[in-house]
Amino acid sequence: MSTPWWAAFGPAEAAVSCGGGTHTLRWADGSLIAIGHPDAEGELVLAALGGDSTPCLDLVRAWGRHSDDLSVLALGPRSASDRVTVTAEMLDEVQARLVSGWAAPVPIARSTATFGAATRRRSGWTGSTPMRLRTGSARQMAARRSAVSRLVSMQHVTSGAGGEDDRADLLRLFDLGEPFQWRLAGAVAHAWSADGEHAGTRDRARPALAAALTGRLAPAAADWLDVDPAGIEAVAYDGGGWGELSVSSASGVSHVRARLPVSWLATVWAPGFAVVEGVLIVRLLDAAWPSARVLALRAPGDEPVELSIRHDKGHWSVAAS
Amino acid sequence: MSPGSWRQRRAEPTEATSVDTGVQRITGLAAAMTAIGAISEATQNQVLEDYQTSLAIRGMTDPNLIFGHLPWRPWVQSPHPHASGPLRATPVGVVADSDIDGRSARIYLGTLVTSATSARLTFRARFEQSAERSPAVSAQQHQVRARHHSMLHALQNFAATDSLGGSYGVHFSGGGGSEDWRGRLDISPVPPAAVRWLDLSVPGATAPMRIPLDAAPPGHAVSSRPLDPAGIADRYLDNCMVEQIQEIRPADYEDGGDWPGVFELAADLLAAGVLTIQSPSLARLAAVARWLKRRLPDPLTGVEPGVVPAEWLSLLARAASTDGPTGVIPVAAALPVVDGAHCVVTELESEADSMALQVHAQGWPDPHRYGVGRAELFRWSARDDVGGWYTSSESGWSYSDGEADMDLRLRPAANPRAHELRIILTGRTAEASVTVPLNWQPAPFRRVPLK
Numbered sequence: 001m002s003t004p005w006w007a008a009f010g011p012a013e014a015a016v017s018c019g020g021g022t023h024t025l026r027w028a029d030g031s032l033i034a035i036g037h038p039d040a041e042g043e044l045v046l047a048a049l050g051g052d053s054t055p056c057l058d059l060v061r062a063w064g065r066h067s068d069d070l071s072v073l074a075l076g077p078r079s080a081s082d083r084v085t086v087t088a089e090m091l092d093e094v095q096a097r098l099v100s101g102w103a104a105p106v107p108i109a110r111s112t113a114t115f116g117a118a119t120r121r122r123s124g125w126t127g128s129t130p131m132r133l134r135t136g137s138a139r140q141m142a143a144r145r146s147a148v149s150r151l152v153s154m155q156h157v158t159s160g161a162g163g164e165d166d167r168a169d170l171l172r173l174f175d176l177g178e179p180f181q182w183r184l185a186g187a188v189a190h191a192w193s194a195d196g197e198h199a200g201t202r203d204r205a206r207p208a209l210a211a212a213l214t215g216r217l218a219p220a221a222a223d224w225l226d227v228d229p230a231g232i233e234a235v236a237y238d239g240g241g242w243g244e245l246s247v248s249s250a251s252g253v254s255h256v257r258a259r260l261p262v263s264w265l266a267t268v269w270a271p272g273f274a275v276v277e278g279v280l281i282v283r284l285l286d287a288a289w290p291s292a293r294v295l296a297l298r299a300p301g302d303e304p305v306e307l308s309i310r311h312d313k314g315h316w317s318v319a320a321s
Numbered sequence: 322m323s324p325g326s327w328r329q330r331r332a333e334p335t336e337a338t339s340v341d342t343g344v345q346r347i348t349g350l351a352a353a354m355t356a357i358g359a360i361s362e363a364t365q366n367q368v369l370e371d372y373q374t375s376l377a378i379r380g381m382t383d384p385n386l387i388f389g390h391l392p393w394r395p396w397v398q399s400p401h402p403h404a405s406g407p408l409r410a411t412p413v414g415v416v417a418d419s420d421i422d423g424r425s426a427r428i429y430l431g432t433l434v435t436s437a438t439s440a441r442l443t444f445r446a447r448f449e450q451s452a453e454r455s456p457a458v459s460a461q462q463h464q465v466r467a468r469h470h471s472m473l474h475a476l477q478n479f480a481a482t483d484s485l486g487g488s489y490g491v492h493f494s495g496g497g498g499s500e501d502w503r504g505r506l507d508i509s510p511v512p513p514a515a516v517r518w519l520d521l522s523v524p525g526a527t528a529p530m531r532i533p534l535d536a537a538p539p540g541h542a543v544s545s546r547p548l549d550p551a552g553i554a555d556r557y558l559d560n561c562m563v564e565q566i567q568e569i570r571p572a573d574y575e576d577g578g579d580w581p582g583v584f585e586l587a588a589d590l591l592a593a594g595v596l597t598i599q600s601p602s603l604a605r606l607a608a609v610a611r612w613l614k615r616r617l618p619d620p621l622t623g624v625e626p627g628v629v630p631a632e633w634l635s636l637l638a639r640a641a642s643t644d645g646p647t648g649v650i651p652v653a654a655a656l657p658v659v660d661g662a663h664c665v666v667t668e669l670e671s672e673a674d675s676m677a678l679q680v681h682a683q684g685w686p687d688p689h690r691y692g693v694g695r696a697e698l699f700r701w702s703a704r705d706d707v708g709g710w711y712t713s714s715e716s717g718w719s720y721s722d723g724e725a726d727m728d729l730r731l732r733p734a735a736n737p738r739a740h741e742l743r744i745i746l747t748g749r750t751a752e753a754s755v756t757v758p759l760n761w762q763p764a765p766f767r768r769v770p771l772k
Binding site for chain 1: 367370371374375377378379380619
């Protein structure tokens with residue numbers, strides 16, 4: 001069995017104010033789980049029949065809707081230093097839009113509280129220490145997420161349909177924190193990879209995929225080669241092997257051209273090891289977080305070499321052989 | 322270049338890297354690509370909204386702009402409206418003196434535009450100047466508002482009867498200030514075909530204003546032709562260049578001033594693959610750069626300069642002219658439908674430094690997406706019979722459900738040696754034009770003193 005796209009990710013958790021308490025949303029093995037809702041499917045059925053939804057379930061549903069949404073790659077982070085922050089002002093703007101009647105109902109796309117990889121799904125999974133979320137107390141962050149969830153829940157009582165709900169959902173998911181932003185981007189990239197659900201229709205998405213690849217390879221390769229990221233371009237690669245990368249220079253300006261499979265975004269960039277100790281990682285061979293075996297380029301034009309890397313204390317590094 | 326020097330260069334803040342400049346550049350490029358059909362309107366709006374949102378969630382712009390800066394819900398906006406049917410233009414050109422809201426006024430009815438479902442008259446009024454002493458500013462504003470409201474009310478006091486004894490309701494819509502008001506009079510119901518004339522009763526006038534319904538159209542030459550689809554990007558860039566060329570002064574570039582925005586747009590369209598290094602519009606752009614004695618910016622350096630078109634030079638030659646004749650022509654010409662828009666050129670008025678063009682349109686695009694007179698999908702221009710070219714800018718408009726009334730400014734001033742003017746509407750796939758003999762009639766509000 002091939003390595004699943006999420007094999008190099010560790011688990012992540014976020015606190016959400018829900019039902020008068022603080023619940024935990026947990027992402028692990030490619031799936032988002034509402035831990036405080038053991039009968040989530042039953043709750044979703046009730047909500048579909050007109051009962052109240054909950055912030056946790058709203059977020060899980062939103063995750064499912066956006067796990068193949070290319071807007072995630074258009075808006076989401078490009079590198080570790082590219083911080084995406086949803087502010088109270090933005091949420092106020094969402095609220096203003098919804099209250100003023102611009103909102104639309106959110107259809108229940110799938111009747112399950114767990115969205116993500118179909119394999120190894122485990123409700124209520126508990127395990128190793130989650131990745132750290134953003135600064136601020138868990139209570140403060142949970143309260144904000146609850147507010148956002150309430151806003152989006154309000155969409156159920158208004159009429160219409162359209163993209164503003166998607167944007168509100170997306171902001172809500174980004175507000176879960178950086179670990180979730182990167183994992184959602186990984187899920188989307190996987191959906192548009194050669195073995196993803198949209199593999200057969202991705203020709204229409206090639207401009208967006210090229211932008212997603214370029215926007216993420218550029219900061220990584222700029223660090224790797226010490227060149228201006230503006231001179232770096234990447235397009236989606238459909239052939240065998242890891243892809244291609246070349247460097248040229250004109251008028252003293254370096255130009256990097258790369259062809260990379262979209263799966264590079266899901267399996268290499270999203271887990272956070274695009275560049276490790278001065279080498280560009282071009283392919284994931286296999287992984288069981290926190291360890292992974294990868295192909296790496298030491299320099300443009302070189303043959304890629306196999307490396308073992310390991311995640312420790314928030315960073316990936318080359319494992320001792 | 323030494324390793325890492327790009328970091329230093331990028332760290333130096335320049336105007337070219339400011340967020341606002343970036344937004345303007347992306348917006349301009351997206352609008353251009355939509356106008357030439359390279360991307361859809363939905364894609365344009367999605368890209369711009371994504372860009373704004375990306376900036377906002379990175380703290381690089383006002384978060385309130387995240388949803389507020391762009392047309393909302395662009396993917397479900399009403400589709401491009403279509404003309405409701407053939408339009409007929411009848412010249413009227415009637416002047417009368419009257420007393421409206423206690424003020425002496427001269428009224429001018431220009432053109433009657435009729436379709437199967439509507440009849441409307443172009444309307445202008447000039448009121449005599451008030452001799453009142455200027456009150457304090459706040460009181461003045463209050464008076465202006467009150468007078469405006471009162472005038473709108475007074476302008477609803479028109480009525481009409483026809484040659485067969487029928488009566489009609491007349492509704493004014495439009496606006497104005499202390500002296501000039503303009504707009505249209507909607508007449509309902511639509512007069513039947515057997516009606517020969519309408520008499521419009523005007524408050525304070527000694528006699529009704531007679532509107533002939535059977536007057537023959539002026540017979541101006543009207544034509545249309547399809548445009549080469551392959552040339553749409555070149556036409557777009559040429560139009561952008563023409564809009565800016567009248568503002569370009571070579572002296573401004575002697576010390577290396579910033580390039581006009583059209584050069585940046587050209588570089589972006591080249592990078593996007595919409596234009597190629599052999600595109601004729603880029604050759605013309607390069608010719609302008611050579612005229613400015615400037616080296617083209619980096620992405621365009623491979624473009625071989627062509628020649629600056631004679632029409633562009635004519636714009637430059639007469640850019641500051643103030644020798645235009647004074648007068649008005651009731652054009653009353655219905656143009657063939659262009660890309661779903663049916664337009665009637667109602668009047669052309671000339672002043673010393675420019676011309677004013679009035680147009681009524683049906684099937685016109687939603688102004689919230691494109692602007693009105695200078696809609697990205699349509700461009701107005703004109704050519705005279707002595708080699709002069711004229712470009713348009715918007716000076717006023719009203720719009721509702723696909724119907725637009727536009728006041729356009731044509732520059733430079735009409736050439737006094739010209740005998741004809743071809744007024745051109747250019748769309749994406751076709752252009753239509755009407756050729757008007759320049760028989761200027763005295764402007765109703767200039768040469769005849771008010772009573």
